[in-house]
């Protein structure tokens with residue numbers, strides 16, 4: 607068993623007592639957990655901002671069409687982040703569409719993309 611002195615995860619003071627102890631007291635435990643909680647919700651908030659911005663960009667690029675082809679530069683100019691999407695959809699040909707909510711894009715050749723919109727939620 608590891609008998610090395612452990613320290614509180616919150617304030618780093620040496621811990622006495624049970625070996626499985628992680629915090630001095632409830633105060634340290636609570637402030638540690640609150641910090642974790644707010645860090646994860648900050649992360650979620652930031653990702654949500656990116657996803658909603660991506661969705662807005664796809665909406666703008668699609669306009670009133672059912673589907674439209676756009677070059678990558680049109681996305682980049684607006685700050686689109688290709689890594690962030692909500693889900694994927696593969697059609698029967700095996701083409702993989704990346705969706706930000708109901709708007710999707712399919713990578714084509716030479717850095718062009720096909721933009722589409724789905725109104726139905728399809729179980730994948």
Ligand SMILES: [Zn+2]
Nearest residue numbers: 614617630634
């Ligand atoms: Zn402490």
